[in-house]
Amino acid sequence: MTDDRRTHVVDDAHPAAQDEPPDPRRWRALAVCLVAGFMTLLDVSIVNVALPSIQQGVGASPSDLQWIVSGYALAFGLTLVGAGRVGDIVGRRPVFIAGVVLFGAASLACGLASSSAVLVVARLVQGAAGGILNPQVSGLIQQMFSGRERGRAFGMLGATIGISTAVGPIVGGLIINALGPDAGWRWIFFVxxxxxxxxVILARRWLPAPRRARSARLDLDPVGVVLLGGTVLALLLPLVETGRGSGPSGSRSGAIPWWVAMIGLVLAAAFIAWERSYTRRGRSPLVDLDLFRVxxxxxxxxxxxxYFGGFTGIFFVLTIYFQDALGYSPLLAGLAVTPFAAGSAVAAAIGGYLVGRFGRLLVTAGLTTVLVGLVVVDLVLAHVSGPQLGWALLVPLLVAGLGSGLVISPNVTLTLAAVPVKRAGTAGGLLQTGQRIGTAAGIALIGAVYFAVSATHDSTRGAVWALRVAAGLVAVALLASGLDLRSRRRQPQPTRDDEDEAAGDATGDGEGVATGP
Known part of the structure; x- marks a missing residue:
């Protein structure tokens, strides 16, 4: 009740930090972060191709399979903001390591699971561990890099996301083909x-240790944690169940009703009111609402x-369409959508170098390119059918993927550019939570359109209309990016000579955070 309830906090805002040279280990530290992030993101897609083997191996029901996939995403989204907040307070390296250890332990439990119930619980823990780990990655990038280097670092993160998305189904298919269905699905976790x-070993050597300064009460805002967790759960649960569980009839018994999402909106309003009240009382809220004024x-x-609502639905629809309508194997279906992911990985790395020069214009151009690629996909689907469709879609999917790579990591760079380093984990976690909600909502909407139209017409028309919905969401994201671009152009722009000074003054507290273009 006295000093034992207090802890040291990370002093990312220490005035001396501006005068310190960059950490010479920062690029090696980034490599550790990217490898761990790759591991968690790979497990989003690698499991999909193993579901038939899992069903046979542990006698999983369709509902169990749904939770093996969607439960990971749900637990991931629930822990993002709280984990980012803890990393901001106690230090990102220890929270990062804790997330990696928990993820490894959960992976071992998944591979050893003897029943579907054990596997579902292990996947929930695995998703929570991914949610603990990932906000530390974006926070560490904010902490270790500034200016153009930060754009490059986020570009490498975007490339990692693209590569993990691309190779997940392929790696899963190769492992199952090599080891057989009985052992193969277990080894997709053991890897x-x-x-x-x-x-863990390299993180202890290369990640920056928390800079300890003044003692402060560890204020985790438990009411805010509960309200935000309830909000995310109520919003995501009906979405992930609809998106993962829809069938050709477009409905499924036992699904979480849509009105649960309305409860989520009520909880969101309560969360905002609580955070404002908590701040007025001089406490440290889970989410500082001033972030939205940055x-x-x-x-x-x-x-x-x-955008995440739009582009993630592309993979969902095409992989189902290639298998159900064209008879592709899971491995071939994964290879057929690889051009999009591969193009995204390449362009994300390039975008990291260009974002400092072009800013929001780069993101707007990327969204335009994605939209053009989807329009061509629509035209190809109208004129090409049969097994050769995968080859016919190679170029338009590659174009759309190249555009996507110019959207995701540059948008993250610009979004977090002026965020104080001491709030980088929370801001990154909140940003990723929005992306997870967008992903779940997009898959639910696009999947529902695909199954509904396929049931009344045919799978090809279902894919066409589903992809048109995805294109519509990309168009809305393009509009939002264009409005932001216009707003930025109306504001006075700093000269290149003023960039370093502006970086230190961006938040008014001298934290040395680059403002970006």
Whole structure:
């Protein structure tokens, strides 16, 4: 009740930090972060191709399979903001390591699972561990890099996201083909173990230790945690169940009703009211609502939420369409959508170098390119059918993927550019939570359109209309990005000679956070 309830906090805002040279280990530290992030993101898609083997191996029901996939995403989204907040307070390295250790342990439990119930619980823990780990990555990038280097670092993160998305189904298919269905699905979890061990060892050597300064009460805002968790749960649960569980009839017994999402909106309003009240009382809220007044944060978060709703549905629809309508194997279906993911990975790395020069214009151009690629996909689907469709879609999917790579990581860079380093974990976690909600909502909407139209007409028309909905969401994200671009152009722009000074003054507290273009 006295000093034992107090803890040291990370002093990311220490005035001396501006005068310190960059950490010479920062690029090696980034590599550790990217490897661990790759591991968690790979497990989003690698499991999909193993579902038939899992069903046979542990006698999983369709509902169990749904929770093996969607439960991971749900737990991931629930822990993002709270974990980012803890990392901001106690230090990102210890929270990062804790997330990696928990993820490795959960992966081992998944691979050893003897029943579907054990596997579902282990996947929930695995998703929560991913949610603990990932906000530390974006927070560490904010902490270790500034200016153009930060754009490059986020570009590498975007490339990692694209590569993990691309290789997930392929790696899963190769493992199952090599080891057989009985052992193969277990090894898609076991492969995480050596990665986790190496990541922990290198994180202890290369990640920056928390800078300890004044003692302060560890204020985690428990009421805010409960309200935000309830909000995310109520919003995501009906979405992930609809998106993962829809069938050709477009309905499924036992699904979470849509009115649960309305409860989520009520909880969101209560959360905002509580955070404002908590701040007025001089306490430290879970989410400082002033984040949404930081230049670029609100429009960037809006673009991310809408765009993730659109582009993730592309993978969902096409992989189902290739298998159900064209008879592709899971591995071939994964290869057929690889051009999009591969193009995204390449362009994300390039976008990291260009974002400092072009800013929001780069994101707007990327969204335009994605939209053009989807229009061509629509035309191809209208004129090409049969097994050769995968080859016919290679170029338009590659074009759309190249555009996507110019959207995701540059948008993250711009969104977080002026966020104080001491709030980087919370801001990154909140940004990713919006992306997870957008993903779940987009898959639910696009999947519902696909199954409904396929049931009344045919799968090809279902895919066409589903992809048109995805294109519509991309168009809305393009509009939001264009409005932000116009707003930025109306504001006075700093000269290149003023960039370093502006970086230190961006938040008015001298934290040395680059403002970006």
């Amino acid at each position: 995480n173990l050596p990665i986790a061990v190496v990541a 230049p670029g944060y609100s429009p960037g978060a809006t673009v991310g939420l809408i």
